Amino acid sequence: MASVELAAEIRREPRFAWLRALLRNPLGCVGLTMVVLIIFSAVAADLIAPYSYKALDVKARFSEPTMAHIFGTDNLGRDTFSRTLYGGRVALSVALIAVSMSLVVGVTLGMLAGYGPRRLDNFLLLIFDSVRAFPTIMFALAVITVVGPSINTVIGVVVITTVPGYARIARTQTLALKNTEFILAERALGAGTLRVMFSHIVPNVIAPLLILASMDIPVVITIEAGLSFLGMGVKPPTPSWGSILSDGYSFIRDTPWMVIAGGIPLIFTTVGFTFLGEALRDIFDPKLKKEG
Amino acid sequence: MADATDNLLEVRDLAVEFRTARGTVRALRHVDLTVPKNKVVGIVGESGCGKSTLINTLLRLLAPNAAVPNGTVHFQGRDVLAMNETELNQLRGQLVSMVFQDPMTALNPVIKIGKQMTDILYRDRQSLSAKRDRASEMLRLVGIPDATDRLNNYPHEFSGGMRQRICIAMALMMNPALLIADEPTTALDVTLEAQVIHLIRELRSSFQCSILFVSHNLGLIAELCDEVVVMYAGEVVEQGNVRDLFHNAQHPYTKMLLECDPSRITEVGPELPTIPGTVPDLIELPSGCIFSPRCPKSFEECQRKSPDTYAIHEQHSARCFLTRDA
Amino acid sequence: MPELLTANNVRVRFRTEGAVEAKFKGIADPFIDAVMEVSFSLAKGETLGLVGESGSGKTTLGRAIIGLVEAQSGSIRFEGKELIGLPAKAYKAVRREVAMMFQDPVASLSPRKTVRNLIIEPFKIHAIANRDHDQEVERLLEMVGLSNAYKGAYPHQLSGGQARRVGIARALALRPKVIIADEPTAGLDVSVQGEVLNLLKRLQAEQGLSYLVITHNLPVVRHLSDRLAIMYLGRFVEMGNTAAIFQRPAHPYTLGLLAAVPEPDPDKRRDKLELQGEIPSLRNRPTGCEFHTRCPFAQDKCLHEAPVYKEVEPGRFASCHFPFPDAQTAVIS
Numbered sequence: 001m002a003s004v005e006l007a008a009e010i011r012r013e014p015r016f017a018w019l020r021a022l023l024r025n026p027l028g029c030v031g032l033t034m035v036v037l038i039i040f041s042a043v044a045a046d047l048i049a050p051y052s053y054k055a056l057d058v059k060a061r062f063s064e065p066t067m068a069h070i071f072g073t074d075n076l077g078r079d080t081f082s083r084t085l086y087g088g089r090v091a092l093s094v095a096l097i098a099v100s101m102s103l104v105v106g107v108t109l110g111m112l113a114g115y116g117p118r119r120l121d122n123f124l125l126l127i128f129d130s131v132r133a134f135p136t137i138m139f140a141l142a143v144i145t146v147v148g149p150s151i152n153t154v155i156g157v158v159v160i161t162t163v164p165g166y167a168r169i170a171r172t173q174t175l176a177l178k179n180t181e182f183i184l185a186e187r188a189l190g191a192g193t194l195r196v197m198f199s200h201i202v203p204n205v206i207a208p209l210l211i212l213a214s215m216d217i218p219v220v221i222t223i224e225a226g227l228s229f230l231g232m233g234v235k236p237p238t239p240s241w242g243s244i245l246s247d248g249y250s251f252i253r254d255t256p257w258m259v260i261a262g263g264i265p266l267i268f269t270t271v272g273f274t275f276l277g278e279a280l281r282d283i284f285d286p287k288l289k290k291e292g
Numbered sequence: 293m294a295d296a297t298d299n300l301l302e303v304r305d306l307a308v309e310f311r312t313a314r315g316t317v318r319a320l321r322h323v324d325l326t327v328p329k330n331k332v333v334g335i336v337g338e339s340g341c342g343k344s345t346l347i348n349t350l351l352r353l354l355a356p357n358a359a360v361p362n363g364t365v366h367f368q369g370r371d372v373l374a375m376n377e378t379e380l381n382q383l384r385g386q387l388v389s390m391v392f393q394d395p396m397t398a399l400n401p402v403i404k405i406g407k408q409m410t411d412i413l414y415r416d417r418q419s420l421s422a423k424r425d426r427a428s429e430m431l432r433l434v435g436i437p438d439a440t441d442r443l444n445n446y447p448h449e450f451s452g453g454m455r456q457r458i459c460i461a462m463a464l465m466m467n468p469a470l471l472i473a474d475e476p477t478t479a480l481d482v483t484l485e486a487q488v489i490h491l492i493r494e495l496r497s498s499f500q501c502s503i504l505f506v507s508h509n510l511g512l513i514a515e516l517c518d519e520v521v522v523m524y525a526g527e528v529v530e531q532g533n534v535r536d537l538f539h540n541a542q543h544p545y546t547k548m549l550l551e552c553d554p555s556r557i558t559e560v561g562p563e564l565p566t567i568p569g570t571v572p573d574l575i576e577l578p579s580g581c582i583f584s585p586r587c588p589k590s591f592e593e594c595q596r597k598s599p600d601t602y603a604i605h606e607q608h609s610a611r612c613f614l615t616r617d618a
Numbered sequence: 619m620p621e622l623l624t625a626n627n628v629r630v631r632f633r634t635e636g637a638v639e640a641k642f643k644g645i646a647d648p649f650i651d652a653v654m655e656v657s658f659s660l661a662k663g664e665t666l667g668l669v670g671e672s673g674s675g676k677t678t679l680g681r682a683i684i685g686l687v688e689a690q691s692g693s694i695r696f697e698g699k700e701l702i703g704l705p706a707k708a709y710k711a712v713r714r715e716v717a718m719m720f721q722d723p724v725a726s727l728s729p730r731k732t733v734r735n736l737i738i739e740p741f742k743i744h745a746i747a748n749r750d751h752d753q754e755v756e757r758l759l760e761m762v763g764l765s766n767a768y769k770g771a772y773p774h775q776l777s778g779g780q781a782r783r784v785g786i787a788r789a790l791a792l793r794p795k796v797i798i799a800d801e802p803t804a805g806l807d808v809s810v811q812g813e814v815l816n817l818l819k820r821l822q823a824e825q826g827l828s829y830l831v832i833t834h835n836l837p838v839v840r841h842l843s844d845r846l847a848i849m850y851l852g853r854f855v856e857m858g859n860t861a862a863i864f865q866r867p868a869h870p871y872t873l874g875l876l877a878a879v880p881e882p883d884p885d886k887r888r889d890k891l892e893l894q895g896e897i898p899s900l901r902n903r904p905t906g907c908e909f910h911t912r913c914p915f916a917q918d919k920c921l922h923e924a925p926v927y928k929e930v931e932p933g934r935f936a937s938c939h940f941p942f943p944d945a946q947t948a949v950i951s
Contacts, residue, residue, distance in 0.1 A: 182726050184681075185785075186728065187686055188685075188686055189717075189788070190709075190713035190714070190743050192710075200728050203730040204729060338809060453896055483874060483878045486877075487891060508807065508808065511879065511881055511882045513882075514886075514887070515880045515887055517884075538884055548809070553837075554815075555837035555881060564816055565812055566809055567809035570777070
């Protein structure tokens with residue numbers, strides 16, 4: 001004699017409820033548009049760019065923006081607009097690769113620290129805090145001086161310096177979740193450590209970390225630009241917004257347009273990702289809860 | 293009903309709604325409630341019955357998306373819904389005070405008990421030492437040993453039962469006219485619960501205040517209250533004198549609730565009675581009587597029309613057609 | 619009746635301070651004994667209630683049986699196999715036979731998993747192949763009286779009663795022999811409690827399950843259990859047949875507990891308070907009989923000498939120097 005409950009319609013939360021919420025948020029809309037634009041222009045650089053980023057046209061050097069060269073040309077007569085587009089590729093790939101790697105490594109280490117034995121926790125904390133004590137740029141310069149500048153070095157340095165930030169947050173969240181009833185229930189069912197960590201803890205700690213990651217992307221872009229500005233980033237002739245800025249800075253008396261061309265995309269990207277990140281944070285934190 | 297001048301709190305035909313993304317939640321409808329002076333009135337109801345909303349309305353602590361489309365709330369003859377901030381400040385904490393369910397979260401964990409208690413007396417122009425004396429006297433009254441010393445302790449240095457006593461002491465310190473106790477013993481063990489209820493009973497006579505006691509525990513209601521109000525899904529379905537309610541319940545919901553109480557059952561049968569079904573959605577209310585979908589005695593009219601409150605005798609009424617027809 | 623689960627002198631200790639901190643604070647023994655020498659047995663198809671208030675150790679005992687906390691000494695045997703000290707891998711096999719239901723129905727379900735995934739989880743954990751998962755989900759949901767439409771729901775969308783049923787479905791997934799239910803009716807409205815209790819009883823009759831019910835709710839445990847054990851400060855103070863205990867308690871604490879439950883009848887108000895005081899801290903256990911600080915009947919002997927837990931009449935055990943004889947010496951007026 002089963003008392004079957006009248007199945008009220010389960011209000012299924014639409015899977016992309018967050019996307020809808022984002023579109024309702026004006027800042028989020030703007031941010032999303034900007035980010036999409038940036039990504040598109042970087043990915044489709046081959047199609048959009050009128051010239052190759054290395055093509056020289058020395059006679060036309062230092063020209064102001066014209067129909068032929070929308071952003072003008074640089075000291076070697078290269079089209080600044082094209083270089084800016086390809087520079088976006090560098091910026092985005094460094095940022096996205098570095099941040100994703102940091103996220104994965106950081107979350108894993110943080111969870112291990114939170115969930116594992118005390119000694120492991122103490123050991124990892126020691127490492128995290130030591131790394132965080134280093135100023136990022138100094139560390140980067142030191143490493144690059146030894147190893148030599150390249151895109152991979154930049155990514156490596158960024159990963160090492162940002163992992164502790166993610167790891168700490170992941171650790172705190174894991175510690176908070178460790179003794180909740182649902183984790184105990186899983187352990188009582190016989191779930192092993194790996195399953196508990198990756199199937200149950202990760203989904204519940206990931207939200208603030210993803211937001212942090214999206215806010216970190218402009219930071220990493222800026223770091224890369226900074227390093228390239230100092231000549232410690234990508235090797236020429238690969239364009240980076242930082243190296244465009246650097247060249248433009250040296251030749252500012254000849255044309256101001258190079259500096260503008262290097263600076264505007266940086267500002268645009270930073271603002272876009274920041275708007276997006278903040279809108280996402282407003283949506284996810286506090287979590288969407290059941291009504292009533 | 294008692295003479296109007298004897299009533300501390302009068303709620304008439306109160307309706308409260310909440311605007312949400314899904315629609316308007318009609319949390320309270322046609323609520324009548326009377327708390328006479330020096331009486332204990334119990335509110336019994338299960339989840340979703342609206343008792344929290346009712347309490348919040350009394351103290352004007354409703355969320356921003358709430359609206360009161362209908363009804364009046366009069367405290368000591370004054371209209372609560374029309375009060376301004378100054379009047380509300382006098383109402384909250386001084387004329388009406390409250391004891392909450394969870395003593396752990398009701399107390400500020402980083403401030404010593406003594407300071408929290410003297411802070412309540414901010415309206416008085418007494419010296420700090422006089423206030424501290426009053427505070428330790430209250431602690432003594434509620435049975436905390438070494439009261440004067442313990443003023444310097446933090447909440448976490450007390451056990452759960454003691455913390456609830458402290459909350460009661462704090463609530464009574466201002467000599468309120470009305471004490472609202474919202475499930476004050478739900479978080480306590482049964483022996484501590486008995487002690488706290490015993491304490492409330494003793495203090496009630498020395499403090500001469502009315503008490504509005506909200507609980508889902510019928511045993512406690514029977515233990516403490518003079519009058520009882522039964523709520524279901526935002527409506528008052530029955531109210532009356534405590535004896536009438538327990539010995540002569542009229543509304544089918546009240547009757548079934550009493551039957552379901554496991555502490556009433558002395559002969560252990562194979563099955564416990566239940567009330568099948570679920571509480572209705574407060575956004576899309578069914579037509580007719582709110583309880584009719586689950587009522588074993590509902591007939592055709594119940595599904596069409598919503599009953600009014602009908603009197604059984606002077607102090608006992610129920611919102612049911614069966615009462616009307618009896 | 620074959621004993622399915624037996625416990626013998628089980629002891630669970632928790633460390634309160636690290637060695638250095640303890641020395642610094644001058645604490646000789648930085649441990650608390652949450653469970654002190656507890657023995658009981660559970661037969662097939664039987665329900666044993668563990669009753670106690672906070673600090674009684676009932677939850678810890680339940681967790682020790684399922685292996686979430688480690689017992690320091692004594693023995694816990696399931697079907698003859700010793701569980702204390704069993705390595706994790708072997709314990710996993712035991713967890714197919716002994717399941718646990720936790721107190722907070724919604725919080726014990728992983729928040730980002732659907733009901734379907736939650737119910738399938740036991741199958742995945744124990745790598746049980748060749749099962750049509752959706753069929754299992756449907757079967758189990760039906761068994762607990764939930765419509766299949768709930769399988770896409772998330773825990774926060776469920777009511778307390780519904781979440782409780784999902785918990786039961788999970789516990790039943792692998793057809794265990796014993797279910798440990800921690801406060802099975804906590805957080806449920808009275809009108810819904812009956813449904814859960816009736817369900818549990820029906821499932822027990824259909825599947826021959828044994829239950830260990832951990833609760834502080836006396837009326838509920840009266841309805842569910844065949845035998846009862848009352849716990850105080852980690853020890854059993856009384857154990858025996860449920861109906862008999864309710865009618866004629868032997869231990870003063872049991873009497874106090876029973877007297878503390880309010881009756882839903884205004885004519886039966888209690889004027890006298892039975893049990894005063896609070897549960898002593900586990901750090902400072904009282905001397906002699908640990909209940910003497912609150913016992914209305916305490917005598918000189920009780921302060922100095924600890925009573926022995928023994929059989930005071932056939933089938934009834936109590937830990938008291940002066941257990942009540944046949945007639946209930948009523949102090950409740």
